[in-house]
Amino acid sequence: MNFALIGAAGYIAPRHMQAIQATGHALVAAYDINDSVGIIDSISPDCAFFTEFESFLEHAWRLRRQGECALDYVAVCSPNHLHSAHVVAGLQLGCDVICEKPLVPLPEQLDELRSVEEETGHRVYSIMQLRHHPAIHELCTRVLTEGRDTKYDVELTYITSRGPWYMASWKGDPRKSFGVEADIGVHFFDILALIFGGLERLVVHYRDAHKVAGYLEYATARVRWFLSIDAADLPASLRGHRPSYRAIVCDDEVFEFSTGFEALHTISYREVLAGRGFGIEAVRHSLETVHAIRRATPEAPGDDEGHPRLL
Ligand code: AKG
Incomplete structure (x- = not known):
């Protein structure tokens, strides 16, 4: 399956990259505002990378329209206050989402995510290692x-x-x-x-x-x-x-x-x-x-x- 990673330059991102590789899947797109992501070469040298969220989204929607290399999963390891927005973006792209903990900082945001799951038919899962x-x-x-x-x-x-x-x-x-x-x-x-x-x-x-x-x-x-x-x-x-x-x-x-x-x-x-x-x-x-x-x-x-x- 094809994975995208949001927050690819963060502390915990290498664990997600290793997990994608170790489970036999492909990292095909990644985003972070920080461009210190050379580690991607050791996991997935052809992975598309973006430092602007809008460009990442545009690319992801294009993959979806083209069908061939469409995304199956979005992994989220961005700063905690952005988890909810990034999870929603992943669900709306038609993907299931794996998100770092805490899934959201405020419990009421869980109800919003539940609504987006229902709207999209896709699910979010939290890493609780x-x-x-x-x-x-x-x-x-x-x-x-x-x-x-x-x-x-x-x-x-x-x-x-x-x-x-x-x-x-x-x-x-x-x-x-x-x-x-x-x-x-x-x-x-x-x-x-x-x-x-x-x-x-x-x-x-x-x-x-x-x-x-x-x-x-x-x-x-x-x-x-x-x-x-x-x-x-x-x-x-x-x-x-x-x-x-x-x-x-x-x-x-x-x-x-x-x-x-x-x-x-x-x-x-x-x-x-x-x-x-x-x-x-x-x-x-x-x-x-x-x-x-x-x-x-x-x-x-x-x-x-x-x-x-x-x-
Ligand atoms: C983190 O830093 O995001 C962790 O989940 C690490 C937890 C730990 O070091 O016990």
């Missing part, structure tokens, strides 16, 4: 098979360090990224609800541009959480050696998922192409959680509710 991580599968299976009626005590530490480029890019602009809770936290808000059920209470204890922390209570778990992109927050033993520390301690048992992210986009693509993608309703709860966290005013932690990094 953490759902495919083996450590998360293990924890999920454990909790779901145990079927306990008391709440788990959970401590979630999610540190994925990013250098100064992060704040200089659109990711550092909350009007575009909607903050680290939307850009990165969405992964674990998503899996916490999958594993521990409905969200009952949400409190934010701390927030700045690099980190957020708080307490979430689910049907079957009490979760103290800490999210940071600051390398200074890594455990001392990892600093300077490894960029990430991601772990869920569930009743004293550690489920670590610091590594193993490289292949998850390809798995995500395989699942979408096999008809098992995560559509609009699958991501609604995590986007609602992110939105509520962004609106919450930080308050002091209650007893046993603060993550140890804050104390």
Whole structure:
């Protein structure tokens, strides 16, 4: 099948290019306002490339009219605030769409996307690669098979360090990224609800541009959480050696998922192409959680509710 990629110069775009190639498909058109996209040559040397969205769209419509090399999928990894517009463009081109997380920054935009899906007969799927991580599968299976009626005590530490480029890019602009809770936290808000059920209470204890922390209570778990992109927050033993520390301690048992992210986009693509993608309703709860966290005013932690990094 033929793929187009919107946001081809971005941080995560190479993972999409690799996934398109690894699943046996062709990248035939790409767009980004930034022209640092030489990596395309290693994946698809004949891929058409545009730095103006209008020219990209014109090309895509021409492909569609000509029929021969028509697009089947549009992949979207543009800045978060543009996802909705780019997903709509892809659906209206008559394509299915694979979009980076967060699918949209505001939950109400999901209803608009649902209408465009109905109008066009095409579907959008969100990349939620953490759902495919083996450590998360293990924890999920454990909790779901145990079927306990008391709440788990959970401590979630999610540190994925990013250098100064992060704040200089659109990711550092909350009007575009909607903050680290939307850009990165969405992964674990998503899996916490999958594993521990409905969200009952949400409190934010701390927030700045690099980190957020708080307490979430689910049907079957009490979760103290800490999210940071600051390398200074890594455990001392990892600093300077490894960029990430991601772990869920569930009743004293550690489920670590610091590594193993490289292949998850390809798995995500395989699942979408096999008809098992995560559509609009699958991501609604995590986007609602992110939105509520962004609106919450930080308050002091209650007893046993603060993550140890804050104390
Ligand atoms: C991103 O930076 O877009 C990610 O999804 C990365 C998540 C992580 O590093 O844990």
